[in-house]
Amino acid sequence: MLRHTAKHLAQAILVLLGVVVLIFCLLQSIPGDPIQAMVGDMPVPPALRAALEERFGLNEPFFSRLYRYLANVLQGDLGYSMNYRRPVFDILAERFPRTLLLAGTGYSLGIVIGIAIGIHSAITPHRGVDQAWSSLVLIGYAMPTFWVGQLLVMLFAIQLGWLPTQGMGPMISRATGFDWVLERATYLALPVATYTILEATRVARFMRASVAETLEQGYIVTARQKGLSRREIIMGHVVRNSILPVITVMGYSFGTAMGGAVLLETVFSYPGVGSLMVESVRARDTQAIVGVVILIACSVVVMNIVVDLLYAWLDPRIRVSSSQG
Amino acid sequence: MSGKPAVSTLLSARDVKVHLRVHGRIVKAVDGVDLDVHPGQCVGIVGESGSGKSTLGRAMTRLLPNVELAELSGAVRFCGEDVLAMAPEAMRALRRHRGFSMVFQDPLSYLNPTLRIDRQLAEALRHLADRNAVRQRSEELLRQVGLDDTARILRLYPHELSGGMRQRVMIAMALAPDPQMLVADEPTTALDATVQYQVIQTLRRLNKERNLAMLIITHDLGMVAELCEHVYVMHGGKIVESADVFTLFDAPRNDYTASLLAAARRLHQTRSLV
């Protein structure tokens, strides 16, 4: 298990390094003035140009530049945002927790609900119920993230007036304690619900297929032979074994959820890293964009490690073979 | 029947038909089969792929997989009760208390890969009072099928066992309700020759020591010769011949049986051996 973990950590670090190198190469390969590309669509004062040339060693050979760049990134120096006039790291530190709150909550709720729907859909004896779930899931799977957000806003915020349309809280809030939490929750409700719906459809689709596959396995026949009841078979054999393959795709799915943040935060004007990305793209604020990309790559890689470990922990076949080397 | 008086039949199938719908056509997988197994008797059903022998086995034990059935008819009496007509609840009770289990070809896929052997055995022993009793009985069952390192095996996962051990664990599980009969579908086909031989010996011992009746479904005439007293030959969904094992091998009455035997003799044409 320890060896398994170490191996995955090492691989993760390599992947991250690779991503940074890849980004560096992309930045380098852009034709034109590198300083201008780095700064974006803004006039470059000569002092800044000199400083940047010095900092990135632009007159040095490729590998030495790459080395400097990596060293900076490793020290948490992600550059300076011309658009916000702040270090990129500081902006990310402020915004990432918000995105994590939003995407993380929606992602977790979505997985739980999706698994439940998938199981129910696959094991219900009524073909009609299964068909209904399948159709809902298919439609949900086809809806663009931001459109779901818009629909929810139109329904719950505009038509029914239950919830605020955007933002993450009123500019000036006097609420404290529980009220403050509640107030926050009302602002988070719609974006989180959007996330949840989309993640749930993704998971449900996969889960249903997985349960269907499990039900065809020989050990289900064995369980029936032992005279176990339907309920006992489902709880004891079907659920756990069908969740395993779903776990394996959760890491990538988390990446998709983080990507969804870009669109959703824009719909709800939510000040997280997603809207930071969009604003920076619009302002051609390259340093900030690169910061967001690296951050998202990090979070996906971390999530992949978590998923790998979780899988290894749940599936004895991995656990044993890895502990033996 | 090889000396044993036919007091009563343990399992009797009468006019069993299993017709399936495959790609819109009706396939008569089992087409009017009669068959008897007496207490303590070891009966073989032998046939080639497509003969319907597996379908028959699974129909009789009510373990047909999810397929479109065009017809499932006839009577299968096990200890006097019609299995095919039983309510699901009664069927579960029958399986729990009297055991009417089937052992399959590929033991790996018939064991849950994520649970230790002890958990899987315990599920078959829920009629026992407490955990100690379950454990004792589990170890006893494993010893009965020739597995001695019981404490260790109980803590292992299926993939940590060899093929032969897995198949014996499957047999032990089938023995949990102390059944009078065991149905085995190609129980040794996936195993190596030496392991196959051990499993056959285990089955033979169980047949002798516990007077356990067996219905062995196989394509292997060698296995039939080794293990069975009475043989049914199946071809195209029908029983084409039913005879005592010696009679069948010495003087087959049916042409198909004769051709099977000829093929077997061609393959077993021994030059160097006894």
Added chain:
Amino acid sequence: MSSLGARHSGGASFVWHTEDRAAGVARPQRRLSGVTTSASLDLLRRLFRTRFGGIGLVILVAISILSIFAPWFASSGPMELGAESMQPPSWAHPLGTDSLGRDVRSVILYAGRSSLLIGFSAAAMAFLIGGTIGALAGYFRGAVAVVLLRVTDLFHTLPAIIIVLFSVALVGSSFWLLVAAVALAIWPIEARLVYGQFIALSEREFVLAARAAGLSTSHIIFLEILPNALPTVTVQVSLDASAAILIEAGLGFLGLSDPTEPSWGEMLNRGQQFLELAWWMSVFPGMAICIAVLGFNLFADGLTEMFNPRASAKAPKLQS
């Protein structure tokens, strides 16, 4: 994605020993390799026998016709600002008019062209990049595979929309650059899939036999392996097309797609500002995206079911 592949290989060992295999001889002969009409008809018939494949194909054909022949179905050009702005749906404008006074129905129809084009071409390009890389890695193995797969992993780590935004920020968003950016974002899945297929198929005995017969590498790749990988790959290309449409819509929604082309995403971007006043400006373009994506997904589902009857969506029910 590897787990998906693994899951198909599992399964109970019970095989229906019916006379089906022998009886297959009597079935009408299919010429899969020939492009005869009867073969295509037969494929179509099989597709329509699946749960969703037929619906998917009908949707795809319908939206293709509607957008290719947009002028026949539209009341005005996509950029014509003739009507009064923000009219709710009416007989003259069944889907209403937008804030610029354009007929929403007409814009949706014309915008379908760029959405579908981006879907098809990005999927095709992703297939070319990913397919080539996957095939190379899968056939040559060893160090080649390690390097190619690590590169694939790098791209796979980043969510598609992030990659697209990054490229747009760096090189801009004219139509073909956009197609390239989307393809760049989705090729890793294709590469993994093709790699997996190649690994699995090159261990199959007919490929070994072809190698043992001394047939050339290109013969083995293009005539032995590829035709057998094609069904799975086709399904993925269809899914890629739907992903591409969603990504393009996202970019349009962020106001970052090619500004000279009308697009569904851009319509939603405009609609976002008028959610309270003109619901039709958001609801209908969104529906258009949804239907197009659904069409590709259902088509892919149908193909999967057709090529792999065991994965049929008729879930087995637990019996007692």
Added chain:
Amino acid sequence: MSTPILSGRSIVKTFGARSWFGGSGKAKRAVDTVDLDVNEGETLAIVGESGSGKSTLARILLGLSTATSGEVAFYGRSMAGFAAPDWVTFRKSVQPIFQDPASSLNPRMRVDTTLSNVLLRHRLATRATLDSAIADLLGSVGLDADQFHDRYPHQLSGGQQQRIAIARAMAVRPKLIIADEPLSSLDMSVQAQILNLLVELKTSRNLGLVLISHDLNVVDAISDRVIVMYLGKVVEAGPTRQVLGNPANDYTRSLLAAKLVADPHLARARRLAMDSAAASATNFNPSDPKPDLRGATR
């Protein structure tokens, strides 16, 4: 004696040795220092159970996989030094037959295409003579060309598929066939037919045959020499009569003891003999011939 078609010296094949992070897996020797010679017109059987490395060895002999160390020579020339023309000669001389007939034919290729690919590749037929060449080939494996040439594999039975696979192997007029469990996935009556076909081809064309099998009955029926493999190593080798009639090795003996015979009289006689032997408590225990604890490593 003339030069053997194929000879292997200390063939070793290991798996799972390389790793990116310093030997996290221990190399497993699938084939462990195997020597063998295959002569023209001779039938050599390689016997072993799953995991004995016999299929890996077959692939090495077929040149489909390279040995980790050791040398395989084709008519005395090391295959490591083969140039392209040498490979062509080799491919025309050594051909495989595989276990699973369904998998050994390309499901999307018609029978005639499968055969013509091989014939055209080695210029054994021209476009003009192709049809008759295919008909001859199909005839030689007992199939009617008119009926079978335009079939797809799924339209054939298992036995017919295996016949096509044999026809493909015979298309280049090879000197040696390496057959990896050619019978074990077929029905018994078909097995006998295919076995007869192999024997017939072998005698009529002076074909060498390497028969890889776990079935001692088949091996005994047709082979001249036997190699017994266990966990990658050769434990016994020699003329069939000697090895199977008077085995020197314990493992070979246990294989023989486990052999089933389709004869209830013989089976009963053997049982009785065994029971009395067990009663007199000899040291050889046929029900436990080898430790059965290999699951985790396989």
